[in-house]
Structure formats: C-alpha cells, structure tokens
Amino acid sequence: MENHTFTVIEGGSIVTPQGFSAGGLHCGLKKNGRNDLGVIVCEVPAAAAAVYTTNLIQAAPLAVTRESLANGQLRAVVVNSGNANACTGEQGERDAYRMREALAQELGLAPDEVAVASTGVIGELLNMEAVLGGIKLLPAQVQREAGSAEQFTQAILTTDLVKKEICVSVEVDGIPVTIAGAAKGSGMIHPNMATMLAFMTTDADIDQPALQQLLRQATDTTFNMITVDGDTSTNDMLVAMASGFAGNRKLNPGHPDWNAFAEGFIYVCRGLAQAIARDGEGATKLVEVTVNGAVSEQSARAIAKTVIGSSLVKSAMFGADANWGRIIAAVGRAGEPVNPNTVDIRLGEIVVLQGSRPVAFDEDNALEYLKGDTVTVTVDLHHGKGSATAWGCDLTYDYVRINAAYRT
Amino acid sequence: MENHTFTVIEGGSIVTPQGFSAGGLHCGLKKNGRNDLGVIVCEVPAAAAAVYTTNLIQAAPLAVTRESLANGQLRAVVVNSGNANACTGEQGERDAYRMREALAQELGLAPDEVAVASTGVIGELLNMEAVLGGIKLLPAQVQREAGSAEQFTQAILTTDLVKKEICVSVEVDGIPVTIAGAAKGSGMIHPNMATMLAFMTTDADIDQPALQQLLRQATDTTFNMITVDGDTSTNDMLVAMASGFAGNRKLNPGHPDWNAFAEGFIYVCRGLAQAIARDGEGATKLVEVTVNGAVSEQSARAIAKTVIGSSLVKSAMFGADANWGRIIAAVGRAGEPVNPNTVDIRLGEIVVLQGSRPVAFDEDNALEYLKGDTVTVTVDLHHGKGSATAWGCDLTYDYVRINAAYRT
Numbered sequence: 001m002e003n004h005t006f007t008v009i010e011g012g013s014i015v016t017p018q019g020f021s022a023g024g025l026h027c028g029l030k031k032n033g034r035n036d037l038g039v040i041v042c043e044v045p046a047a048a049a050a051v052y053t054t055n056l057i058q059a060a061p062l063a064v065t066r067e068s069l070a071n072g073q074l075r076a077v078v079v080n081s082g083n084a085n086a087c088t089g090e091q092g093e094r095d096a097y098r099m100r101e102a103l104a105q106e107l108g109l110a111p112d113e114v115a116v117a118s119t120g121v122i123g124e125l126l127n128m129e130a131v132l133g134g135i136k137l138l139p140a141q142v143q144r145e146a147g148s149a150e151q152f153t154q155a156i157l158t159t160d161l162v163k164k165e166i167c168v169s170v171e172v173d174g175i176p177v178t179i180a181g182a183a184k185g186s187g188m189i190h191p192n193m194a195t196m197l198a199f200m201t202t203d204a205d206i207d208q209p210a211l212q213q214l215l216r217q218a219t220d221t222t223f224n225m226i227t228v229d230g231d232t233s234t235n236d237m238l239v240a241m242a243s244g245f246a247g248n249r250k251l252n253p254g255h256p257d258w259n260a261f262a263e264g265f266i267y268v269c270r271g272l273a274q275a276i277a278r279d280g281e282g283a284t285k286l287v288e289v290t291v292n293g294a295v296s297e298q299s300a301r302a303i304a305k306t307v308i309g310s311s312l313v314k315s316a317m318f319g320a321d322a323n324w325g326r327i328i329a330a331v332g333r334a335g336e337p338v339n340p341n342t343v344d345i346r347l348g349e350i351v352v353l354q355g356s357r358p359v360a361f362d363e364d365n366a367l368e369y370l371k372g373d374t375v376t377v378t379v380d381l382h383h384g385k386g387s388a389t390a391w392g393c394d395l396t397y398d399y400v401r402i403n404a405a406y407r408t
Numbered sequence: 409m410e411n412h413t414f415t416v417i418e419g420g421s422i423v424t425p426q427g428f429s430a431g432g433l434h435c436g437l438k439k440n441g442r443n444d445l446g447v448i449v450c451e452v453p454a455a456a457a458a459v460y461t462t463n464l465i466q467a468a469p470l471a472v473t474r475e476s477l478a479n480g481q482l483r484a485v486v487v488n489s490g491n492a493n494a495c496t497g498e499q500g501e502r503d504a505y506r507m508r509e510a511l512a513q514e515l516g517l518a519p520d521e522v523a524v525a526s527t528g529v530i531g532e533l534l535n536m537e538a539v540l541g542g543i544k545l546l547p548a549q550v551q552r553e554a555g556s557a558e559q560f561t562q563a564i565l566t567t568d569l570v571k572k573e574i575c576v577s578v579e580v581d582g583i584p585v586t587i588a589g590a591a592k593g594s595g596m597i598h599p600n601m602a603t604m605l606a607f608m609t610t611d612a613d614i615d616q617p618a619l620q621q622l623l624r625q626a627t628d629t630t631f632n633m634i635t636v637d638g639d640t641s642t643n644d645m646l647v648a649m650a651s652g653f654a655g656n657r658k659l660n661p662g663h664p665d666w667n668a669f670a671e672g673f674i675y676v677c678r679g680l681a682q683a684i685a686r687d688g689e690g691a692t693k694l695v696e697v698t699v700n701g702a703v704s705e706q707s708a709r710a711i712a713k714t715v716i717g718s719s720l721v722k723s724a725m726f727g728a729d730a731n732w733g734r735i736i737a738a739v740g741r742a743g744e745p746v747n748p749n750t751v752d753i754r755l756g757e758i759v760v761l762q763g764s765r766p767v768a769f770d771e772d773n774a775l776e777y778l779k780g781d782t783v784t785v786t787v788d789l790h791h792g793k794g795s796a797t798a799w800g801c802d803l804t805y806d807y808v809r810i811n812a813a814y815r816t
Contacts, residue, residue: 033729036696041621047746054741055737055740056739056740056741056748057736057737057739057740057746057751057764058740058748059749086733086734086737086762087736087761087765087766089764089765089767116701121733122733122734122736122737123732123733123736123761123766124766134448217613232735232736234736234740247576255809288753302597310717311536311803311807311811312811314806315810315811315812316811316812318812319809319811319813321812321813324493324531325492325494325529325531325642326530328465328495328530328531328642329463329465329494329530329642331464331465331467332464332465332642333462333463338464338465340464340465340466343465344506353495353531355497356495356497357496357497358496358531358532360494372651389541394810395719395808395811397805397808397809399719399723399808400726400803400804400807400808401516401806402723402725403719403723403724403727403803404727404729405727
C-alpha cells in the first residue's frame with residue numbers, strides 16, 4: 001500500500017467531488033439537540049449504486065431506497081438519526097415515503113430521485129412533524145462548503161464519538177477525479193454487508209453497472225470485514241453517487257485507469273470501515289487481524305472475522321493482555337480448515353506462537369504495544385495461500401454501559 | 409415438564425450413585441490456595457462415554473482421554489484446574505500421560521482405565537511437580553461422602569462463582585437408579601459441543617453404546633444450547649460413567665424404562681447447562697430464549713442461539729431494558745428462514761411484539777420483570793413447527809473486568 005495511485009485530500013469531504021452539496025440540522029428526533037436530519041444533493045442525476053443489510057428484518061427506508069435506485073440514478077439522499085423506522089409496519093413505510101416525497105418537493109425533484117436512510121432506535125414511529133418541519137428548513141442549509149458537509153456528517157451519528165469521512169483524488173484520463181465518503185457506525189456492527197450507514201460521492205463519470213460492481217467488490221473486503229459487536233443492523237445501507245462532473249471518459253473495467261480509480265474507491269471504503277471499527281461503542285483502540293496461509297481467501301476471511309469477533313480476544317485487548325491462547329482458540333472454532341500444529345501468531349512484530357507452540361517474549365514490550373491505540377494481530381496458518389484482514393475494537397466497560405441503557 | 413418420572417435428590421452429588429467416590433485438594437496450580445486437583449473413582453470398570461470440544465485446537469488431555477475411552481470403560485477421571493494444558497506441544501502430551509499414569513499407579517489401576525481433564529490458562533506448561541505431588545496425596549482424600557464430592561466440585565472451578573451439581577433418582581425395573589452430574593463453566597462457553605467440563609455418574613446398568621448415544625442426544629439440547637460469550641474452549645469435555653450397582657436389567661433403548669431414564673439423564677444435563685449459563689462470567693441473571701414456529705428444530709436452535717449470543721441483547725438484559733428491537737434484529741440475521749411480518753416476542757408473559765408490530769406494554773412491569781434473576785424470551789415466528797430453547801446470561805461490566813485481566 002506504500003505506492004498509491006491516488007492522493008488523500010486532507011480536509012476533503014463528501015462535497016469535495018464536483019456536483020455535490022450537503023447540509024444538516026436538528027429537527028427534534030434526538031433529545032440532546034444534536035443534528036438528526038441531513039441531505040446530500042447532486043446537481044444532476046448521479047449514477048448511483050447501493051448495498052443493503054443482509055438482515056431479513058429490514059427497515060422501511062430500505063424498501064423506499066431500493067425503489068428509487070431501480071433506474072440506477074439519484075439526485076439526493078435524505079437521512080435521519082435518532083429513529084431507525086424499523087419494525088414500524090405500514091405506518092413506517094408510509095412515513096419513509098412521505099420523507100422522500102417531502103424532500104423531493106422541497107428540491108423540485110421527482111420522488112424516485114431521492115433515497116432515504118434512517119438510523120437509531122428500532123420499533124418507534126417517526127415523529128413526522130419534526131421530520132417534515134426539518135425537511136422544510138433543509139434546502140436553505142444545503143451548500144457546497146466544508147461546513148455544510150460537517151453538518152451532514154454530524155446529522156448521521158448516533159452513539160458515534162467522531163465523524164468519519166475520507167476523500168481521495170485519482171487521475172483518470174489525466175484528469176483529477178475525487179472520491180469521498182462519510183459514514184456512521186458504532187453499534188450493531190458486524191461483517192455481513194454494509195454494516196452501518198455510509199455515503200460516497202465522486203465526480204467521476206462512471207457506468208452505473210460498473211459502479212454497482214465496484215461497490216460490492218469494495219464492500220467484501222472493507223465494510224464486510226469489520227465488527228464491533230457481532231450484531232447486524234436492520235438499517236445498514238451504503239449509497240454511492242457519481243456526478244460525472246470531472247469530465248473523464250466514462251469509467252468501466254475496460255478503462256485504462258480503472259484499477260487506479262478502484263484502488264482509490266476501495267481506499268475510501270477501507271478507511272471508513274476502519275474508522276467505524278475504531279469508534280465502535282466504548283472502544284479504546286482499533287484491532288486489525290490479518291490471517292495468512294488459509295486454504296482460500298474466503299476461509300481466511302471467516303477466520304479473521306471469528307478472531308476479531310471473539311469477546312474474549314476483545315476483552316484481552318482492552319486489558320492489554322497478550323493472551324494468544326484466546327486467539328488460537330478462536331482460530332480453532334472458526335469452522336475452517338486449520339492444521340493444529342502449524343499456527344504462528346504475532347502481536348505487532350512480537351512473535352508469541354510459532355508452529356502452535358508458545359514463544360517466550362518480553363511481557364513488558366507486549367504490554368506497551370497492546371496499550372497503543374492500534375493493535376495488529378497476524379495469524380499465519382501455513383496451510384494454503386488465502387489471506388484476509390478484518391477490523392474491530394476492544395470490548396470495554398463503556399460498551400456495556402452504552403448498551404445496558406440505550407433505549408431508556 | 410410438570411410430571412417428571414424422576415425425583416430430584418436435594419443435596420445429592422456425584423457420589424450419590426452407588427459405586428462412586430471422589431476427592432479434591434489444592435496441589436499448587438491456583439495461586440489463591442483453592443482446590444485445583446480432583447478425582448472421581450468407580451469401584452468397578454464403569455461403562456463410560458464422552459463428548460469433546462469441536463474446536464480444532466484441542467488440549468493434550470483430550471487425546472489421552474480419547475485413548476482411555478477406546479474400550480468404553482473407565483475407573484477414574486483426574487482433573488486439574490488453573491492450567492488447560494493446551495497448546496503445550498509434545499511436552500504437554502507427555503504431561504497428560506504422566507498425570508494419567510501417576511493416578512493409575514496410586515489407585516492400582518491400568519493407565520487406560522483413567523481419563524484426564526484440564527481447565528485454565530492456555531499455553532503454559534503444567535507444573536508437574538505440583539500435579540504429581542497432589543496425585544500422591546489424592547487417594548487419601550477419596551471418599552464416598554458429600555464432603556469429598558464437594559472437594560471435587562471445588563477443584564474443577566476456575567472463574568465460576570458457584571459449584572454446579574444435580575442428582576436425580578429414576579425407577580428402572582422398579583429399582584431406584586440415581587444419575588448425578590457436576591460441571592464447571594463460566595467463560596469460553598458457546599453452544600458447539602459440550603462447552604465446559606462436566607462429569608456424570610450413575611449406578612444404572614446400561615449398555616455402553618446406549619450411554620454414548622444418550623450422551624450425544626442430551627448434549628444437543630442442553631450443553632450445546634448454552635452460550636456465555638460465543639467462545640468455544642480447547643478443553644471442553646463431558647464424561648459419563650455408569651457403575652451398574654443399582655442392579656437393574658441392562659438399559660438400552662429397548663428397555664421399557666428407557667424413556668424414564670433418558671428423561672432423568674437429560675434433566676441433569678439441562679440443569680448443569682443452565683447452571684453454567686447462570687454463572688457465566690460476570691452474569692447477574694439466567695436468560696432463556698425459546699423459539700417456536702421455525703421451519704425446523706434445527707432452524708429454531710440456530711435462531712435461539714443467535715438471540716442468546718447477541719452482545720446487544722445481553723447488554724439490554726443487564727440494563728433490564730425491554731429492547732425487543734435488538735431481539736428481532738438478531739432473529740433476522742440468524743441466517744434462517746423468517747417471515748419478517750409474523751414475528752411475536754414475549755418477555756416473560758409480557759407481549760412486546762405481535763405480527764412484527766410493537767405492542768404497547770407497561771414499561772414499569774417490564775423493568776420489574778427484567779430485573780429478576782431469570783428472564784425468559786419467547787419468539788414465535790409462525791413460520792413452521794420447529795421449537796428450541798437456548799440459555800445464556802447478561803453481558804456486564806464484570807465480564808469485561810474478569811476477561812481484561814485474566815492471564816495477568
């Protein structure tokens with residue numbers, strides 16, 4: 001990853017790509033007065049693609065967004081936090097449609113040019129008075145300014161502590177193309193589809209099927225490889241919109257700069273995914289687990305996810321305890337082929353297990369390393385050529401505190 | 409379950425069945441001075457059966473016990489706590505064999521009449537001086553007395569707070585037959601085979617293949633249906649021994665009292681499994697999840713396990729929060745067929761969801777109920793005839809505290 005074909009734009013946001021503006025405000029869904037309603041708008045119909053939760057119980061906005069995206073185009077996405085509009089029956093569906101229609105009306109769009117996303121508590125009806133009142137005020141907030149993007153990223157957060165956004169620039173046909181993303185995560189995060197809300201914008205001109213394919217491909221190795229708590233939300237959604245304003249020749253996998261674009265796109269997805277894991281509910285650190293030498297990439301993914309999902313491994317990370325026994329125990333229960341006698345484990349650069357046998361290591365060094373804000377765990381199975389990396393966080397008192405009294 | 413064909417023997421233990429004695433002592437593996445070495449002895453070669461962890465990484469004692477059990481008979485089981493003898497390589501295997509031989513020698517048995525089990529920290533070599541010293545002193549402790557059984561049940565505990573034992577009496581051929589069990593659990597507990605150490609004794613005369621079959625069958629609906637933290641240990645083992653001293657005609661599935669015996673046997677397994685879940689690391693309550701109306705029993709089991717394993721559901725239970733949204737979200741991600749529109753959920757007798765729609769309920773009532781030490785969650789999918797029950801516990805600050813600094 002040292003030689004990128006793209007440049008990270010410091011301070012870039014979802015409105016850095018040409019053609020996009022955004023905004024956000026407090027409409028009254030969150031009790032703490034923070035922003036709870038946001039919108040991203042594209043000046044023209046953007047080529048758009050999305051992936052959704054694999055949970056069979058899906059929130060009302062997902063059905064509405066699927067309908068809007070049927071033609072592969074979007075002009076806007078409206079998002080609320082504080083209420084997931086999930087398990088709210090026909091009234092919930094009607095409310096999601098009303099959100100879409102109200103925003104379309106305010107912006108002079110057709111309803112099916114608008115996607116809808118919600119995040120928050122499950123099973124309560126939306127306060128539509130607040131939502132519709134907010135939507136009326138929203139267009140005045142929509143600007144192509146960093147401050148407006150900031151209002152949007154604040155509006156999508158729930159228990160998140162920090163906003164998550166990344167922006168990169170890639171050369172396509174010698175022209176700079178920008179790709180940006182914003183996400184929210186925190187709880188109910190588990191690798192099974194886009195496990196949160198995330199929004200990506202790009203000014204690249206790109207074939208819609210190519211965008212959809214790239215989104216799926218990027219999701220497999222990024223958003224689908226993070227876990228906070230093993231729970232998959234009813235509301236997860238990742239939407240990408242491309243304005244085409246950069247003026248490049250239309251991108252598709254046959255374009256000579258496709259790989260460069262894809263690399264930048266995946267970088268944005270991976271960065272957002274890592275940011276979600278690092279800001280997992282109660283987390284004090286990002287934990288990255290790489291599995292090498294599995295029988296296949298799929299097998300490596302399953303093992304990496306099992307290790308990163310282990311409550312015991314996560315508790316040990318919180319305690320800065322070099323408890324590799326829990327790591328190998330998780331490897332062994334992943335349901336994937338493992339040779340019990342050839343497993344190596346490293347914490348950072350510290351080898352703790354070689355050929356499944358303990359290696360003497362300096363406990364003080366290990367403690368110092370594990371106290372850091374980023375910990376890498378490398379497992380080499382010496383059993384094949386499959387590799388994969390997963391990201392998660394530690395399990396802390398604060399995770400319990402946050403989730404023991406979320407609804408009340 | 410109101411009309412049992414068996415009687416619970418209050419104060420009964422693993423030495424209540426005729427032919428068995430037990431003992432335990434502190435040999436020096438645990439730093440806190442508590443018992444860490446125990447033994448169960450049968451006066452005659454007992455028909456014996458076992459099930460083991462499904463983890464691919466298996467501790468040394470499991471190989472030794474498998475070897476001893478090849479002929480379906482045992483005279484004794486020796487167990488240590490404080491050290492799992494897992495990931496200890498060839499030295500670990502040699503140590504497990506030495507434990508077996510030392511106990512056999514002290515008791516005048518053949519080595520393959522002895523099973524070995526270990527529980528505790530992974531990856532450290534056993535202090536064999538302590539173990540062998542303890543084994544020398546052990547025979548003097550072995551009695552057929554409640555106090556000796558108590559010494560044994562104390563010797564197998566790690567982070568457990570309470571001992572787990574159950575004893576029942578069943579009539580077979582008009583003769584009272586007793587079945588007893590003792591177990592340890594607490595952490596690294598997840599439904600995938602016997603997820604702990606458990607030892608059962610009975611004075612029934614029973615065909616060994618019938619005992620093995622019954623053990624597997626009982627495990628599927630009891631020990632395999634509990635979870636504390638989703639982690640499967642490298643050391644899990646459930647061993648059952650039958651002395652035949654009750655004097656009944658040999659039991660097998662064709663015996664007229666087979667069902668009565670099996671019911672008592674499964675009751676002991678279920679009771680131990682529930683006790684392990686209730687005493688999960690840091691737990692303040694037992695949570696029982698029953699799924700009805702699934703497409704099959706297997707599907708119901710998978711869904712019940714997903715709900716009971718959800719960190720979000722478990723945190724809500726700790727907070728006495730009637731957060732049914734997390735329950736239905738877990739149902740939806742179990743990977744099993746679910747009709748998203750026909751799900752009912754009850755907390756105890758309180759209906760909170762009907763036809764996937766929220767039902768208004770008295771929050772104070774729900775809070776009062778969820779504050780209890782046993783909470784039942786009933787999910788009815790109205791999608792088939794499969795039912796299953798799983799047991800677990802809440803996720804608490806103490807779970808994190810215990811596991812953030814277990815090894816150090």
